[in-house]
Amino acid sequence: MTNPFLLSHRFKQVGWYVATASFIGLGLQVFLGFDILPFLKFGKKVWLDMTNDTFSDEVFCILLLVGLLMIAFSAEKVEDERIQRIRLGAFQWAVLTNSVILLLSIILIYDFNFLLVMEYNIFTTLVLLIARFHYLIWRDNKITLDL
Amino acid sequence: MRNTLRVERAIKNVTQAELAEKIQVSRQTINAIExxxxxxxxxxxxxxxxxxxxxxxxxxxxxxxx
Incomplete structure (x- = not known):
């Protein structure tokens, strides 16, 4: 049985590289204020009165999302029906956990901080999915080796 | 569901890895079934x-x- 939503296995490694690089880039840009991609700067302040004068954080965000998608949606080396079931389980767990975190955030976090929650929330479902899926595979392999 | 896979494998003298390769699944899957x-x-x-x-x-x- 083939899964039409999966990329081939080699995209997983590419995804890790892209996600790691853009995560580091985003961190340096947003939290430490470095200007990584100066050629993406433009002069005017646009869109309401937010000081949006460079496209580089948008580029890093897109690359991070694409990288995470590549990791989450690429096949394992030996892709079989058991792996697909584990992946489906991880999807359900990730969506549920993400929703619980979001519900708690709605209750506990307000104002500008909630905007940050929504920003992080762009990536949390995928991060939770990847973490859960690889944990389950790791646990499975460990049990198999112990037998 | 019960199965006699381990016994069948012993009779035919094939390892988990060999069976896995033949039916195109991972060795862990054979192990999990057994x-x-x-x-x-x-x-x-x-x-x-x-x-x-x-x-x-x-x-x-x-x-x-x-």
């Missing part, structure tokens, strides 16, 4: 039965919890 942690799909059960040249019912059977 230790009753994973119930294979009909397609996979038929492939396993075909490999051992037996009927599916000769290898897999229902247990009380099914």
């Amino acid at each position: 230790s009753a942690k994973y119930v294979p799909s009909t397609v996979l059960a038929l492939k396993i039965a075909a490999f051992f040249e037996k009927k599916v019912e000769d290898i897999f059977s229902l247990d009380e919890t099914d």
Whole structure:
């Protein structure tokens, strides 16, 4: 049985590289204020009165999302029906956990901080999915080796 | 669901890895089926039965919890 939503296995490694690089880039840009991609700067302040004068954080965000998608949606080396079931389980767990975190955030976090929650929330479902899926595979392999 | 996969494998003298390669699944999947942690799909059960040249019912059977 083939899964039409999966990329081939080699995209997983590419995804890790892209996600790691853009995560580091985003961190340096947003939290430490470095200007990584100066050629993406433009002069005017646009869109309401937010000081949006460079496209580089948008580029890093897109690359991070694409990288995470590549990791989450690429096949394992030996892709079989058991792996697909584990992946489906991880999807359900990730969506549920993400929703619980979001519900708690709605209750506990307000104002500008909630905007940050929504920003992080762009990536949390995928991060939770990847973490859960690889944990389950790791646990499975460990049990198999112990037998 | 119960199965006699481990016994069948011993009779035919094939390892988990060899069987896994023949029916295009991972070795962990064979292991999970043998230790009753994973119930294979009909397609996979038929492939396993075909490999051992037996009927599916000769290898897999229902247990009380099914």
